[in-house]
Amino acid sequence: MGDLSPVLDGFSVVVEPTNLLYCLIGVVIGMLIGVLPGLGPAATIAILLPLTFGLEPVTSIIMLAGIFYGAQYGGTITSVLLRLPGEASSVVTVFDGHALARQGKAGTALGIAAIGSFVGGTLSILALTLVAPFIAGFALDFGPPEYTALALLGILLVSTISSGSKVKALTAAGIGLLLATVGRDGFTGAERFTFDNLSLADGLDFVPIAMGLFGLGEILHSLEERHRAEKAPAPVANVWPSREDLRKSSGAIGRGSALGFVLGVLPGGGAVLSSLAAYALEKRRSRNPERFGRGAIEGVAAPESANNAAATSSFIPLLSLGIPANATMAVIFGALLIQGVTPGPQLVTEQPELFWGVVNSMYIGNVLLLIMSIPLVGLFVRILRVRAAILAPITVLITLVGAYTVNNSVFDIVLVIVFGVLGYLMKKLGFDPGPLVLAFVLGSLLESSLRRSLLLFDGDPTGFVTRPISGTLLALFLAVALLPALQAWRKRRRKERERVEEAV
Numbered sequence: 001m002g003d004l005s006p007v008l009d010g011f012s013v014v015v016e017p018t019n020l021l022y023c024l025i026g027v028v029i030g031m032l033i034g035v036l037p038g039l040g041p042a043a044t045i046a047i048l049l050p051l052t053f054g055l056e057p058v059t060s061i062i063m064l065a066g067i068f069y070g071a072q073y074g075g076t077i078t079s080v081l082l083r084l085p086g087e088a089s090s091v092v093t094v095f096d097g098h099a100l101a102r103q104g105k106a107g108t109a110l111g112i113a114a115i116g117s118f119v120g121g122t123l124s125i126l127a128l129t130l131v132a133p134f135i136a137g138f139a140l141d142f143g144p145p146e147y148t149a150l151a152l153l154g155i156l157l158v159s160t161i162s163s164g165s166k167v168k169a170l171t172a173a174g175i176g177l178l179l180a181t182v183g184r185d186g187f188t189g190a191e192r193f194t195f196d197n198l199s200l201a202d203g204l205d206f207v208p209i210a211m212g213l214f215g216l217g218e219i220l221h222s223l224e225e226r227h228r229a230e231k232a233p234a235p236v237a238n239v240w241p242s243r244e245d246l247r248k249s250s251g252a253i254g255r256g257s258a259l260g261f262v263l264g265v266l267p268g269g270g271a272v273l274s275s276l277a278a279y280a281l282e283k284r285r286s287r288n289p290e291r292f293g294r295g296a297i298e299g300v301a302a303p304e305s306a307n308n309a310a311a312t313s314s315f316i317p318l319l320s321l322g323i324p325a326n327a328t329m330a331v332i333f334g335a336l337l338i339q340g341v342t343p344g345p346q347l348v349t350e351q352p353e354l355f356w357g358v359v360n361s362m363y364i365g366n367v368l369l370l371i372m373s374i375p376l377v378g379l380f381v382r383i384l385r386v387r388a389a390i391l392a393p394i395t396v397l398i399t400l401v402g403a404y405t406v407n408n409s410v411f412d413i414v415l416v417i418v419f420g421v422l423g424y425l426m427k428k429l430g431f432d433p434g435p436l437v438l439a440f441v442l443g444s445l446l447e448s449s450l451r452r453s454l455l456l457f458d459g460d461p462t463g464f465v466t467r468p469i470s471g472t473l474l475a476l477f478l479a480v481a482l483l484p485a486l487q488a489w490r491k492r493r494r495k496e497r498e499r500v501e502e503a504v
Contacts, residue, residue: 006348007129010356013058014364019357022059026066027365031372033067034074034090041071042328042434043218046210047395049335050402057339058354062361064332069121069311069365072271073373076113076304080106090307092279096292096299103295111241112249112297113304114373120257120305121366124312127261128359133348135320142321142345144452145464149473151446154323155439156480166484169435172426176436179204180443187451199411206334208403208415209440213433214331215399216416217423219392241297249301252282256305264310265317265325271307278306312362319343319355323442327434330441 013019033044045064052060075090080097093113100109142150155173182193183203194200241249256278263274282302283292292299314325322344324330336343341354348355403416426433457463465471 006352006356007360009353010360013353013357014062014361018056019059019062019361020364022055022063023066023361023365024368026063027070027368028372029063030067030070030072031074031369034071035077041068042210042331042437043214044071045328045331045335046207046214047399047402049207049211049331049338052335053338057336057341058357060335060339061332061341061354061358064335065315065358065362066365068328068332069308069362070369072307072311073114073117073304073369076117077110080109080113080300090275090303092275092303093300095279096294096296099293099295100297100300105295108241108245108297109300110373112245112301114370115241115246116249116253116256116301116305117308117373118366118370119253120260120307120309121312121362121369123257124261124264124309125359125362125366128313128316128362132316132320132355132359135316142469143467144449144456145467145470146473147445147449148453149464149470149477150321150323151442151449153473153477153480154317154325155435155442155446156477165430168429168431172431172433173435173439176439176441177443177446179209179436180440180447186444186448199409204415204440205407205412206441207338208412209419210331210334210437211399211403212416212419213423213426213437214327216396216420217427217433219395219399220420220424221427223389223392245297249297252278252298252302253305255281256302257309260306260309261313263306264313271310271314271326274306274310275303278302308366315358319347319358320345322445324438327437330434330437333441 014023029044029048030041033041044067048064048067052064055063072090076093076097079090079093080101097109097113100106155177178193180203182200184191184201191201256274259278259281260271260274263277264271279292279299279302282296282298283289286292286296286298314329317323317325318329318333322333322342324333333343341347341351400413400416403412404410423433426436453464454461464474
């Protein structure tokens with residue numbers, strides 16, 4: 001890594017009382033949000049964006065990062081106790097976590113989840129410390145053609161890896177790209193899709209879109225989903241796992257941490273995909289796969305380690321390349337821009353105190369999570385009893401007031417309501433709003449980089465292929481785009497071969 005002084009200076013930034021306080025606030029809010037099903041870290045961060053305006057950039061991002069990785073553990077509590085994942089990345093924890101709770105081992109499941117989350121997050125931070133500066137140095141060779149190819153690959157990966165229908169994900173991404181073109185053309189000054197509305201002349205603001213889709217939309221949808229009868233949380237006994245449980249889960253924690261780190265770096269990977277992949281890996285390599293779903297401790301350790309490792313490693317493409325890897329990173333990307341900070345390869349050298357302050361705050365945040373996660377379980381169980389009819393109106397009011405305070409604009413409130421309804425309809429129809437937000441964020445980068453590249457190449461598109469980095473990225477783009485068609489063709493061939501063999 002060379003000179004370690006910027007890394008050490010980052011710790012001096014973190015230990016400032018204000019930054020320590022907001023790191024604590026962030027992880028506590030994150031755990032609370034993880035416990036409350038339906039809201040999620042992206043929605044929470046979007047709602048809290050206006051509150052960060054009065055903070056220093058490093059302080060605000062430390063708090064928002066704490067919300068993100070804190071929510072990963074909070075979702076485990078409801079998964080284990082109620083069979084109700086508070087966060088999408090905790091869905092697979094339900095299978096074995098709740099099975100253990102029914103066996104009277106809820107405390108063991110929560111204890112292993114806390115340990116796995118801490119180990120996965122800490123190992124990922126160590127790897128981030130080593131890898132991120134290297135990636136940032138490599139990214140200094142990026143020009144408009146490379147950013148064009150990277151933005152294209154990022155949008156495609158998010159759409160194809162996204163859960164649910166790939167067609168719907170690509171449709172959502174297309175809508176996001178279209179929304180990114182609203183406003184004045186940066187090259188010609190011509191107005192596009194403004195319909196003579198002066199409020200749209202400067203384009204759509206990221207904050208009302210994020211607050212509408214992830215805030216208001218999620219609240220409306222979760223209110224509809226939570227009309228069913230309340231469930232009584234499972235009792236929590238001893239939360240300290242036995243030596244045998246630790247032995248069984250140690251390998252799963254290590255493998256989940258490594259897999260989560262790698263998948264978290266990929267655009268579209270994130271905590272959800274990492275937890276699913278880690279669970280599938282443990283089940284496949286187990287000598288007794290039938291144990292999974294019936295209370296296998298590895299089925300809790302692996303996904304919990306993976307989702308926390310992925311939550312941390314997803315900061316690598318954001319801070320080093322300026323490319324958000326998932327929907328929550330897109331919201332944090334917006335927060336950085338609002339604070340006047342442009343994420344990218346120059347961030348490490350030009351603002352090392354912010355870069356290393358945020359990275360090093362995760363060490364302290366993970367320790368705080370480990371310390372708080374066990375004693376606060378009882379408190380979180382009580383929070384689960386608060387009716388959604390009480391929480392939802394308060395959250396909606398905070399969302400609308402926050403949207404207004406950004407620009408003191410009533411039009412922003414209208415946008416939040418419009419995108420809130422759109423977000424609700426998308427959830428109802430099975431559309432993931434994540435690809436839309438990511439495509440909107442990357443849309444302006446894609447358009448400006450593409451047009452600059454074509455000017456650089458005198459309109460010759462083959463120039464993208466002749467440059468080594470952009471050519472490699474475009475080859476990856478084609479591989480990802482053609483992979484589903486290839487898989488479908490192989491599946492069809494296999495079925496035809498099976499029919500022939502049956503006929504014979």
